[in-house]
Amino acid sequence: MRPARALIDLAALRHNYRLARARHGASALAVIKANAYGHGAVRCARALAAEADGFAVAFLDEALELRAAGITQPILLLEGVFDAVELADAARHDVWLAVHHEAQLRMIETTPLAAPLHAWLKVNSGMNRAGFVGPAVATAWQRLQASGKVRETTLMTHFARADEPQAITTAEQIERFDAATRGLNGARSLANSAAILGWPQACRDWARPGILLYGADPMPGEANGLQAVMTLESAVMAVREIEPGQALGYGGRFVAERRTRVGLVAMGYADGYPRSVPDGTQVAVDGQPSRLIGRVSMDMLTVDLSDLPAAGIGSRIELWGRQVPVNDVAAAAGTIAYELLCNVKRVRLDYRE
Template identity: 45%
Template sequence: MPRPTSLSIDLNALSNNAATTRRLVGNSKILASVKANAYGHGLTRCSEALNQKVDGFAVAFCEEAVLLRQQGITLPLLLLEGPFDREDVDAIKEYDLMMVVHSHHQIELLQKSACPLTSPVWIKIDTGMHRLGFSPAEAPSVAQRLHEMGASSTILMTHYGEGEEPASALTQEQQRAWQTSTHSITSATSAANSAAIINTLAPNTDWMRPGIMLYGAAHSDPIGASLEAVMSFRSEVMAMRHILAGDTVGYGGRWRAQRDSTIATIPVGYGDGYPRGAEDGTPVWLQHQCVPLVGRVSMDMITVDVTDFAGCHIGTSVELWGKHLSVNEVAKHSGTIGYELLTRLTGRVPVNYHL
């Protein structure tokens, strides 16, 4: 018999979140971000579920896009990091991919490869994150050069570094830089990731790029979008024991019982992607209530205090995160973010898809 730890992916919730996103973005097109294995949810299955709900897909690099093409996805596909080498350029031509251009090195690569620029070329503008992109001052000459190389059309894009905080200094600075760029070039535009969509930072852009909100794990929901968690990370209680006040639990004896206590062991650990950094008190959902994690996370097991949980037994259902417990809440207790928890799950956890 397999151990009871698994992932459940609710494709109906994914579709519902896409429909909610569609209502929020109005007439803008939706480019769904499915990079990093669809944020840990499964690249192919999620893209197939979204195929009739969105206008295109965004991936990080070429291999992800080629896989989608080979699986029959025909919608526009955007490479967010653009081409790395000549092999990527050849794949862009063969599979009819859109690409982001963020450096002069890439422009030179395209020119040397004589790549026909028949699909829209996305020009990355660095408005303040300082990872990738051209400065707003460079953007007009970059657009001109691409048109001279035969680009049929261009799309200006940027990325907010603090979209969850519309009033922050960084967001305000980026908005000013973005306005400067878009006023100097006649082009389609794209500036909104999930946080920017939810906080209406770029309401009039042509393409919206939702990611984490599609999977129901956005940091906040100030507009009451009521997004649904798509992933549920589940298990069951495998063992129980009673300990005395003063006894410790787990590696290093980090947690010490302040009273006689009942401890339940659950067969999941950092070998599955549950965060080893989870602190004592991290919530774990058991059947109908949250109980606290106690002791260090092991490779294959965690332990929780069920002293105040009436009726807990071997086989009691557990949710590590999902419909009842937000992945962001677990992340907050683990010194990380929900994105990381979703995307670092390991291959030994079985995945079940359902509608």
């Protein structure tokens, strides 16, 4: 069996959820959209089911997959619904939904429903992607109440720069949200992962932890006690030596400056490891630090074994996980941990409790 795999530590997932809930101090929806950021939505939901206050996904199909798997906790659709058929299905399966533009609001007013909804009214406090602005928030809230189809309304917003602790943007967004929702009944939800960790004034009734659940700290330079949930790993499948001046791999990007012992690893960009990482990107070989050399290809990559004489065929390679932080690999690739985790594919997911 090909040794490439993503090892998913469900105990670490529960640890991170508990940390988020404790830091927030109130209820928390575990965000498991995009197949739980590449970790497997159903397995992650089941691992959290005994203690999570609920879950959040992007769209209805993701919610229905969880319902079919026996998940009975509240599930929020962060994108809301796209047509009246989806709206009726959401009501039938007791799925909560965001309402963030006029067409969704009008859909609720005009669609017959089997059961009343729990609506999450989205406030645009400055991110300017979605949501109602200023006085339109109160108008939308009143229309939801008047529709007779909404049993509860939660007021929510989303932050653009909560992971930048020195920026004033988040404080300004909180002020705008509070001004737009003043006098309106309903729970409040402001805090994403970064706000849970860095903006206590954003912690209200409901938090929405996402990336922190999976152990990638969204606050730069801070030690928040998160545990890596995914370890992306493989093994050396072949070894060769190249001489000084010889090039390695596609494009000949890496040229040996000394006799170099090269380990060929069963992992490539088709598995989700980014092609854009440069030579020198950190890996761990049997727990020892080493580096990637040569360009990542579709199915394989190459690592430097020159200073690890005991390493050879079968040696374990950690691409990211407990020893190699996924944030560091993402920075080397010029992207963010969210993208790397969501792009994991083709490798098998192995779960441990």
